[in-house]
Amino acid sequence: MNPGGSFGEKVVESRPSVADYTTVPTKSESNATTKTKKSDVSFVGKRGIRSNNGVYQLLECSICTNFMYPPIHQCPNGHTLCSNCKNRVVNSCPTCRHDLGNIRCLALEKVAESLEFPCKYRNIGCLDISPYYNKLKHEQNCRFRPYNCPYAGSECSVTGDIPTLVAHLKDDHMVDMHDGCTFNHQYVKSNPHEAENPTWMLTVFNCFGRKFCLHFEAFHLGMAPVYMVFLRFMGDVNEAKRFSYCLEAGTDGRKLIWQGIPRSIRDSHRKVRDSLDGLIIQRNLALYFSGGNRRKLRLRITGRIWKRE
Structure with missing residues (x-):
């Protein structure tokens, strides 16, 4: 049983796969990747001319020190800052x-447009170089971008690739691992009326050569205590689809049935649950x-995973 819940027991019956197939910026990410240092950065112009750190410093907001993107603002004396910080400094x-006004630094925006920039995940394998204004979009979808730990029972800051997270879930969170694309779980809770604090359980399935996380939750939806079961895919959004x-x-001929598409673990556990x-x-x-007497939860959940046409 995973920590954080009060479930008394858990019975798992995994059946063989229905078919035999084979296929493949957050705070916590900074723990798994090397941050971009000023001394490591070199912009590449469209004509192949490398700039020095002087250009880097020009494009760095003097307040938050992040890169600035249009609209880039400046005061009448030429001091620049990003639009987010402009809204904060009144x-x-x-x-x-000096009063800022609404002056755009069009020259600096033009300089930035002519530059290219390496991906911040270059130290873990990405060799792509993107136009400055496409840098954030590339990094959001970069295949080398680490995944966050999908475990819901703690504020776990571990990040990494899928094999790293699978080993982490097994060794550190004691998550059950099962093979097969069908499952038959029985969730048991001796006192289901104690639902003041959320409880959770997680099982990882190996199906079609990929990994899936089956979540079982007990929490309050408004004032009503509810149970929720959902599946997440350990991979990117496009693969999950x-x-x-x-x-x-x-039981007794009465059923609730849910069919859906697993959500990628790129979406946080809370985001999926709250949706x-x-x-x-x-x-x-x-x-x-x-x-029985309805005083003890003994809820059986069956399910199946399949590949879409």
Whole structure:
């Protein structure tokens, strides 16, 4: 059982795969990648001329020290800052205290347009060089961008590639690992009326040669205690869209069925949960499905993962 929950037991029955296939900027990311240092940066102009750190410093906001993107603002004395910081300084230049006004530094914007910049993940394998204004978009979709740990039970800051995270989930979070594209879980909770704090469980499945995270949650939706089950794909968004899954809960001929597309772990666990993108069961109905005297949760969830055409 994973830490953080109060479930009394968990029974897992994994069946073989239905087919045998083989296929493939956050705060925590900075822990797994080397930050861009000023001394490491060299811009490359469209004519192949490398600039020195002087250009780097011109494009660095004097307040937040991040790179500036249009609109780049300046005060009448020529001190520049990014648009986000301009909104925070209440129209007063932080360098000379002169009124900022609404002056655009068009010359600096033009200089930036002519430059190219290496990906910040170059130290872990990316060799791409992007136009300055496309740098952020490239890094957001870079295949070398590390993934965040998908475990929901703690503020885990571990990042890495998929094999690294799978080993981390197994060794550090004691997550159950199973092979197969079908599953049959029974979630048991001795006192389901204790739902003041969220509880969670996580299982990782190896299916079609890829890894999937099955989440089971207990939390309050408004004032109503609910249980939610959903699947996440350990890979990028476009790859996740190649798969579908279904979930089923019920008893005595009554069923709740959910079918969807697994969300990539690029989306945070909280984002997926708060979007309600999964099978949601109110506590009273979950207890009805559990049978008996309805005082103990014994909820069986079955499901299947398949490749989309």
